[in-house]
Each structure stands twice: as structure tokens, then as C-alpha cells.
Amino acid sequence: MVVDNALAHFRASTAAWLEENCPEPMRGAGWSEDEICWGGKRWQFTSDAQRVWLERMAAKGWTAPRWPTEYGGGGLSRAQDKVLAEEMARIGARTPLERIGLRMLGPALLEFGSEAQKQRYLPPIVRGEMRWCQGYSEPGAGSDLAGVQTRAEDAGDHFVVNGQKVWTSYADKADAIFALVRTDRDAPKHKGISFVLIDMESEGVSTRPIRLISGKSPFCETFFDDVRVPKENLVGELNGGWAIAKYLLTHEREMIGGGARGLLGGRAISSILGDSGIDDPVIAADALRTEVDTLAFGLTMERYKDAAEAGQGVGDASAMLKYAGTELNKQRYDLMMAAGGSSALTWDGEGALAPEWLRTKANSIEGGTSEVMLGIIARRILELPA
Amino acid sequence: MVVDNALAHFRASTAAWLEENCPEPMRGAGWSEDEICWGGKRWQFTSDAQRVWLERMAAKGWTAPRWPTEYGGGGLSRAQDKVLAEEMARIGARTPLERIGLRMLGPALLEFGSEAQKQRYLPPIVRGEMRWCQGYSEPGAGSDLAGVQTRAEDAGDHFVVNGQKVWTSYADKADAIFALVRTDRDAPKHKGISFVLIDMESEGVSTRPIRLISGKSPFCETFFDDVRVPKENLVGELNGGWAIAKYLLTHEREMIGGGARGLLGGRAISSILGDSGIDDPVIAADALRTEVDTLAFGLTMERYKDAAEAGQGVGDASAMLKYAGTELNKQRYDLMMAAGGSSALTWDGEGALAPEWLRTKANSIEGGTSEVMLGIIARRILELPA
Amino acid sequence: MSAAAPASLVETDDEALLRDAARGFLAGADPLARLRAMRDEGRATDPELWREMAAMGWAGVLVDEANGGSAMGHRAAGILAEEMGRTLALSPFTSSAVMAATALAGRATDRLSAVAAGDLSYAIAVDEGPKHNLATTALAASRVGNRYRLDGCKRFVADGGAADRILVLARTGGSPGGADGLTVFDLEADRAGIERTRRDSIDARDAADITFNGVEATGDDVLGDEGNGLAAIAPAIRAGQAAVAAELAGLSAGAFAMTVDYLKDRKQFGVPIGSFQALQHRAAHLWTHMEVTASAIAHAGRALDDDADTAQLAVSLAKARAADTARLAVAEGVQMHGGIGMTDAHNMGFFVKRARVATEWLGDYGHHAAHVARLRR
């Protein structure tokens, strides 16, 4: 084994820093979604430890380890980033800050944004001072993302935006939204779209939460009624928004696929079922199948991660990960509901799986439906004719 | 219960006639495919009893019970036909004559043929003197039956036929073929097709058996090389053959669906597996599922038969029966192969299921693929848009 | 009857009339809107709707004419259950008009006529664990002199929160796991010692845990023979299973109808999504699934009407198939509707949730598939 001295040194210093700086309450497993730090202007820290942990990590740029230091990032190499993740995992350190700005908008700005935009937006994201949401889908558009109807009209130094977005996660809590808007109604539909940043406090922006069949949800409808958006908030070229959208869609698919894997982690299905003393040959066989498929999918996520670390892009195969992961997650929850019997049929109480189960039904719809994913695989990977 | 005196009388006289006339060897279960009487000029009766049974039934027209007596049929009502079938089943009397002429060409001629054609062709079919085969599919056409390339050119009092058919069952044993041929190359493809009868002994007709992955098969390729076909052999209108083809396709689907049911009869899957002492949770669950699906499909055949007896046509729903029956048959044989383990992996020997198993793979292709059936259901029954 | 040729599986004219009448009434009543309103108000029953159904004679469909019913039989009951399933109409039909009416039939009691009139509602309290299983009954009915004392708990009893009376399966002998030593008691729901806890069921319907704390009973409360409770309750359970199967088949048809309408109306990339071949094939597959299940439903009704004692195979076949079909119908229903089908504002979610609850009620797919295999062997 070749030992990389510089990396070994980085590991040691990182471990020491984490040991010293990660507050005790910010360590260990078993934290709930409520305790995630999402940041933003209106963020109320759930504890002092949460605030301190964010401040310390942000100061080192480690909320965005691989971003350049000039924008507040950590400036780490891929190998160093992996070491940081490993050392954090070793002591069970929580992620100091989630997610959509860091994982979605940030990379897009680094790739497509102007220097001014990077300087203005990236540092507050790193520090958790600005929370973002994503405005892609529209009512009636469904899988046809390029069918954007929200329009931005040129009004000299600004655009005037009118229209409606749906499925904007946490729009009611975000400080700003990055959105696809139509800037040319005469062009072919992919070519008349632009990517703009909109302050959620602008006059004319309103939101309404969407209740799902699983109960409350982070999703909102977002309305734009004569909203003024300065032209400097245009990212990339005018009418060139589709390229940015596609870039981000690939990111999103990987996140959802990865999310499915997270849900799949932990105990073996067979042991969960084993506890319930089920004597049903069909559930038993479904459990075997789900166990096999879960392990194989986990290895597939690992293999693609290995490939990414070896510098091979995931590319269109993210559609496969999204499809396989979300369908598997539905399969898994269907099984657990069957195994739970009437214990699983209530909204609350011990073993109330129902809300999570119902929520999984959306996994194969959000971020591109399974049908869209299969189409991407068929045409772009298998190169079947249109 | 309303008692129909005339029908009761018919039942009694039928039972008595059958008792007297059905030779003992022609009764009872467990006869193999080799013993089916297919008739035709070159038919070699496998026994005297087989010959006698055919002659006696044909003399009463009961090889084609519902055909008019003027064409040699039995002239029975639907109710009488059912009584005959029940009384034959009661003593285990075999079908005296199979099948393709009786079930396919005959009904088509009754519906579409000229008076002369009916008089010429129906009586020999009833008497088992003429064996028919069906020439629809062509190499390269697949599911696109209307893409017929075999052409019949007008040469005054006759057509000259050139081309090739595939999947012609027993073409090497048949006396004649009913075939789709293209008679107008300029018309839209469904409108340039005619339905003709061709003597297999005509000069220029040759056949070649097709070997399947399951081994020998009744299927042949049939070649036409400048074959003269008298114009009187045209059934229906010139270029009007597609209507006849569609009529027969519906018939064929029901036959194949029904055939699948036949295969499904007999012992319960669970008891077959029970004997083999399998201890495999997946095979056990598959067996339960197959058992449930098999019984439900059998009831569906019964329900559609009841509907037909109540005078409701099956129509496009034959596509559903064909799809469900053939997919189920594949499922059932896959299961039996898994249960059989290495005992089922040889061509011969005890428990050699393999040839039948491989043969089922064609069930969902022949007579219209499952994909074609699903398309028929979607567009004609569910009326989904094209 | 069973020696005669079996009845046709095609609907008779009378049955078709009954179906039309039921469908017409339910179209007017708009049960989905009522269900949503009730759910939003936290109510789990709809006595008014049930009163109207009873006025149409639905509560007496299985009751003999002497007791005020129409004795139309199980195929007819299945048709009503199917139509209610199609619209998610909520009522104590299965618990009272099917199960209790079956259990009480032929017994000297005036309760049967009250059930037939819709004036008396029942819940059938059998299961104590998360999966349906009669033999594991542990709720004890101990003999104290010539009286009984009931102690134990029944879980997730359908219609258990609002029922006037409860048929409860208790153990007077034998031990849990055994089929012997069971006894059925017919008790008013407010008898001292009975405590009912509403469960917040995902389908927004009435389900309750029912605890028996030293509940006193006498021989007059026993339905059938002491120690042979399975014989007293089994016909009711069987009839209930057939009705729930029919409900699930109807539910599938209702969800499918919404889905096919959506496929025809909804445009994407400029064309109706129902023109996409992949969706067409899946819709056709689902329709095939429903058609095959419909045969099993008709057969279960026929078998119960013909000879209820030998109908378990037919009933289990129907319940297994119906559960399987409903699973597919609601899964495709949500997926084909896309995001809109996931919103609470859309009705598909009600179908998803009811399908899950009804699948568990009185035995799920595996339970009944295993029964089918056992009975066929």
C-alpha cells in the first residue's frame, strides 16, 4: 500500500480539529429530521451546539469542503474531502448544514455563474446565512420540464415575472429561489428558457404549502405576481437556462437515489420481519427478494461512487440509480406495511410506518418520474431510436 | 328450473346414440397428441376405431355440429350443441376430428364465402377428407400482419402467386392452404390484400419444417414459386381480405387462450410441488401465486364462455384471454422447471418437462404477440388515444 | 343445488338492475366528497348515508323475508360491496349486513330484523394480533359459576368504535393456537367493562381497539355452542371476506376509471399521455388483471349462494386476487397521475389507503393464497 504522507498528515490534523471542535451533542447516531440545520435568515438554531458547530465548520469552509477558498469553501482535494467525511463519520459528527444551496445552486453557480454572482452568493451559502429553494416544476407540466410557462418579461434593467411553480420544497422557509422562466415565447421550447435567482421577499411572491397523501410536506406552490427581478440575477446566457437545468437534474437524481440508499441502510429486512413472527410464505419470499435487491443496490451506489472517485462521471446512469433506488424503496415499504399488518395502519402510535410508506410513493415521481428515467436510459445509454 | 322437453328428448336420444356408436377405444381420458385425428387425403388412421368413429360422427354432421345440414353439418342449435358436448364429455368420447378446417376456415367460409365455395369445401371438411393450413405470417412481417408481401398477380382466369409464408402449422401434411396475398401494391397496405385458397399439390408449392428451440415443431416455411391459383379460389372481394383475416385472428386468439386453459387443467400446482419435497421459500410463494392465478384464469374462461352462451360476443376481449392465458402458461412452466431442478434439465427421461417448457415461450408470440394483444386492449377496449 | 350445473358467471338481469340502482344512488350521494368532509372533521362514521342505504334495503340483502330482508344472497351483496368500493362509500355494510346477518341467521333473536332495518349495527371482534388469525384467540371467557367473565383485548376492530353490539370471539377452553374451545358472545357495546379506543386509521374509517375488563356475560349472550365458536363465526367471516374482496375489486375499478380518464385528458409534450405506448401496455395489463379478478369475485358469490360450507376455496381465491389487483391498481393510479396523485387534494390517496386497510381486513394476500393451496391439495 502506498502511503501518502501529506494525506496522512491531513487526516491526523483533521481528526484532532474535529475532536476539539465538534460539540458533544452534535455527535452520534439517531438524530431526527427535525434536528437538521437548514440555515437561512430566519433559521432558529435548535441548540447552542448546533450554532457553534455551524460557525466553526463554516469558518474553515468545511460546510462546502471542495469549493474554492475564495468563495468561502474549504478548497480540499477529492482525496482530502473523502478523509474529512471518513473522520466525521468516525466520531459520528453531524452534517453541520443542509443542503439545497450547497448541493444544487452552489455547483451550478461555480459552473455557470458570473464572477460577481459567485462572490455574492456562495459565501452566504457556506455560512448558512441564505437558504434556497428550487423552482422548476409547474402545474400541468409534469415530466415536460421544458414546457415552462412562468414568464419573465424584459422591462429594461429588470424582468417582470408572472406565473406559478409547484413542488418547491421549503419555499415557505427559503430566502431565495432559483427558477426556470420563459424569456422567449417564440423559440423552440428548450431554447426560450432562462435561469434566474429571485429573492423570496420580493413583492408579489407568495407560497402555499401542499398537503400530500402522507400528510404534511415540505412542498409548496409558489406564485409570482408581477415580481421585479434585477437582470443581474440572470445566471448564464439569456435563453440558455436549459443547459443549467439539465446539469442540476442529474445532480438531483443522484441525491434522490442516494437518499433511497440512506433509507435502506441499517438493519436487514429479514431481521425486522423475523421479530414480528410472521408466518406468511408470500411475505417471506418478498422479504428475501427485497433483501437481495437492497444489498445489490447498495453495492451499486458504492460502485458508482467508486467510479466517480476514479474520475469517471456518472452522467446519464444517474437515471438508472434514481429509477432503481426509488422503485426499491417503494418495494421495501410495501413489504414492511404487509408485515406490520394492522399495527401499521394508523397515523401514529408505535410502529406507525404509514406516513413514510405513503411518502415513498412520490419517490418515483419527484425529480423525474420512473418513466422519464427509463426513457433517458433507453435513448441516451442504450441508444434506441426515437 | 324450467325444463325444456324438446331439449331433454334430444339429450336422451344423443346419449343413446353415443352409447351405441362411440367405439370403446375412443372413450376415456389420457390420450396423447399422436392419437388426434387430423383427417385429410393422406391421413392414416391410427386404428379402425378412429376411422369408424369419424365416419359415424361425420355422417350425422356432428364433426361440425352447428353448421347447416346443407353443407354436411349437424344443424344443431346452440343449446343442442352444448348438450352434445356434455354428453360426449360424460362418456369421455374423443373429438372425432381436429381442427383448423373446422374451427378456422369453415366459419370464415360460412361468413364470407360464395355459395359455390361453401358447397365445394365445407362437406369434405366435415368428413375429414380435406386438411387445411393457414398462410398468414411472412418472414420479416412479424406482428405487422397487414404487411403481406406474397403477391398474387392477375393473369386472366387465374392468379400467379409468388412469395413465402412462415409459421404455417402442418403445411407439410395439409391438402390446401388459405392464405393472405397482396393483390394491389399501390393501395394502403390493409386495402390491397386478398384471401385465397391454394391447393398444396399445385406446382410451385414447397414446404420446409421449422425446428424450434423446443425441438421438432408442426411449423413450416411455405414457398410459392409461380403458383397458378384459379380465380374462383378468391374468398370475398378482391382486395377485401383484411376483413376475413381479422375475423379469423379473433378466432385464433380464443383457441390459443383456451388451449392454455387445457394445459392448466388437471392437478393443482401445489400438489405437484408437494410431491417433490421442495424446501424453497421462493418456489413456495411462486407456487401459491401460480395456483391462485390459474384458478382465476380458469374461471375467466368459464365466465367468457358463459357470456358467449348468453349470446354476448367475446370480441376484442379475446386479446385479454390470449394475453392472460399465454403469460400464465409461461409462468406455470417456469415454476415447474424450477421445482424440477436438475431432473427437468434433459430432453428425455422421466419428468422431462423441458420441451414443453421451451414450447410455452412461443405462446405469447404466436397468434399475435402479447404486445399486440395489449395494444388491442388499450386502443379498442380502453379507447386510449393513438 | 351443487349437483346441478353451476350457475352462469355472467350477471343475471336482476343483478344488473341491482348494480345500476346502486351505482345511480351512489353517483348522487357522492361518497368521496362525504368521506373527505368527514375525514377533515375527524368523524369516522356516516350514519346518514347508511340510513339511506338501509332504506333501499341494502342492510337486509342477506336476511330472510320473515325478518324483513330481501334474501338476495351473496352475489347481490358482492355487487353492493363492489359499488361501494368503487366510490369508497363508507358504511357498516360488511360488518352488520354481511357478517352479523350471516352469524345471526336462523337464530331465535329479534336482532336480525333490527340489523335488516339498519337500526342495529355490529362489529365483529376477532383478531388480537396484527395479522388475521382466528386460532390465536387468547381473550379469556372464564367460567364463574354459571356466568362468564371476559378479559382481554381485540385489536383494530373494523366499525368497532360506533357499533351498537359486538360479536366477540373468546376462549372458554383449549389454548391459544388451537381451534377448539372458542366461544362467540353477542354483547351490547356499552356493557360494563368494555372499553373502546378509536384508532386513527389511515383510511379515515372507524376502527377501534376493544378491551374487555372483567366483562360479565351469561349463557344467553353466547351465540351458537360454547366451545364451538369457530362454527358459529366462520360463516360470517367467510361472507365478510367475500364482501371485502368485492369491495377491493370495486375499489380497483374506481381507481382505474380515474386513471384512464386522466390518461385521456392529460397532455404532455403536446399529446395525451394515454397515447404513450408504455402507459397503454401497463393500463391494458391492469385491465386484464381486473377482468381475471372479476371472475373470481363472481365465483365466490356463486359458491356462497350454492353451498356456503364448501365455499372457502372460492372466497379465499377472490380475496387473494382482489388484494393483488388492488395493490397494482392503486400503485399505477398514483404513478400514472404523477405529482397530482400524491396530493391530498386529489382523491387517489383515499383509494391507496383504503386498499391497504381492506387488504389486511380478514386476511391478506398470503393468508388467502396459502388457504387456496391448502384447500386444493
Place this chain on the structure above:
Amino acid sequence: MSAAAPASLVETDDEALLRDAARGFLAGADPLARLRAMRDEGRATDPELWREMAAMGWAGVLVDEANGGSAMGHRAAGILAEEMGRTLALSPFTSSAVMAATALAGRATDRLSAVAAGDLSYAIAVDEGPKHNLATTALAASRVGNRYRLDGCKRFVADGGAADRILVLARTGGSPGGADGLTVFDLEADRAGIERTRRDSIDARDAADITFNGVEATGDDVLGDEGNGLAAIAPAIRAGQAAVAAELAGLSAGAFAMTVDYLKDRKQFGVPIGSFQALQHRAAHLWTHMEVTASAIAHAGRALDDDADTAQLAVSLAKARAADTARLAVAEGVQMHGGIGMTDAHNMGFFVKRARVATEWLGDYGHHAAHVARLRR
């Protein structure tokens, strides 16, 4: 090694080179044409092809360098098996180069170097019933003085008709069903009392029933320890299972490649059938299935190379997934080819048949899925 971070699941440069070399050689050898010719001539082995493979070092892929092998490990063996599966190349690779080489490794014998050179071929005779199961071994090796006498029958032994030697699992103690009391013998195939009957296997390969009629053996013939035969044979079985899994994954890829080519070329209704959305989605689903299985295959090789003793979970996972994927790949392969895929003249049938045989060999889907669940608990 197991304390270190696990190796990457992505192919190394060396592995990619090996795969390219194997694929290039096999493309030239055209194993499918050879298989068809052999089948038509009634031959079940292809010694010439195996000689060429051995010349390329494939027979020694798992053998240490001291014995003339390259010791490239199980991932490399899996790559070779996968490429052979893709082209249905027929050889005693799995029986000899994988299973026998693993069983003989580290033992004082010159047979290992003969295996590595491809000069000596083995069959592994374990199963006596129709399904894979080591514990039910009944073939008796009775002690007669200081010798053994073998009586019994092994069924459907892969490569059993032509093998030079046989590793046979026999019972020297305990009773059928028990894992104890088993002993492995390493015998020349023509020893007196051994009778081999060729089975007419659907995949046209060498399979034989092998009967032992009073076959005499001595302690020198025992591989490993008497009574502890499972320990001697298990590593070989495990390695064989991984190789067959890799073969099945390759077979799936081979069938899929033919199918995708056909979807692109074949026109119906005037357009390529690969433009039909329903077929596109099914092809994409199948590709997804293959990709997920590919990860399990790579992991099994890694696990065997890392710590073979703890690799059973990884191996069973690979064999289960590979069997499942192959089932789907050949079913879709036939169906999507339509009638032509059903003809013997087309190659798809060879894939269908081999998939079935390889699925049974050393344990089918349910066998391995149950193992996975047991080992995870």
C-alpha cells in the same frame, strides 16, 4: 486485508486488460458457432477450445505461481467466466480451473499444476437429488479395514462425462441431512466401479450421472480430513458459485446485446421496433437489472479475494441476483425477437437453455436468497 478500506468496485486497469484480451480471443473463436456444431454432432465437450484457453493461462488463473498459475484471483476468474458466458463458450473452466483448483490449493499434490496447465480436468460430484444440497449427501463411503468402499449415485454432475478425475463428496459418518461425517475423495474417473451415464442436457453440455458401485479407495484418496469434508469442499463450491454467477451475468449481457441490436435493426409498421416506448422501457428496466447485478458480481470477487471464509454472503447475493437477471434477460430476449427467437436456427435458444442449467447449478435463486437472509440476520 479486511481491516483496510475495501477495494474499489470499479475494474482496475489490469482487469480491464484481461477482459479485453478475453473478449478479443472469444470474438475470434466464435464459441456460439462451435457450440451449435457440437450440439448437432452430439458432442458435449470442446477440448480444442479449452486447450487454447489454457494456453492463454486461463486454467491457472487461481493457481499459485509455484504450480504454474498466475494467481490473479477470483475477480479475474469472474471476468473470464463473464466473458465466456457472454459468448456461451464451453469449457471445464468452472469445474477445473475454479472449483478443483480451489479445493486442491495448498495441498501437497502435483495435480494442481496439471490443472493449471489445462492437462487435467475435474468434475465436482456433490448433489444426489434434483436440487443443490450438500447436507443431504447419502453416498456411502464405508470403512473396510483401512480402506473405503463407495456406493451410491451422484446426479447431473457438470463436466462429469469427460472429466479425468472426480472430487466426490461421500458420507463416512453421521446421517443424511447432517453436515458432519462427510468426506471428500479425489478419484480418477476410470477407477473400477465408477460408471458414468451421459445426460442429454438441454444446454448441450457435458452432464452425467455417476454411479459408484463398490468403488475402493484409501486414505491417500481423501482430500482434507475424514469426516470434515464440508470444510474441504465448501471453498471450492463457493468459488464455483461466484464463477457461475459471473457466467450468468455475462450470458445476460450477451443475450441483451443481441436483443438491443435487434430492436435497432428490425422494422415493423415501417419503423424500428426499438422506437416503441413499451419496448424501450422494458429494455431500460432490464439494463438497470443488469447494472445492479454487475455490482454484486464485482463484490463477490472482491470478497473472495479479500477473505474467502467470510465471502458466502457476497457469493450468494451474486448468484441470486445473476439468476434473477438471466431469467429476465432471456425471457425478454425471446419475446422481443418474436418468432425468429423461437427457432433453433437463431442463437437465442442457446442462451435460454444455458441460463436454466446454470441457474440450477450449485443452487438456484431461492437457495441463495435464503442464504443471504440467513447470513444477514
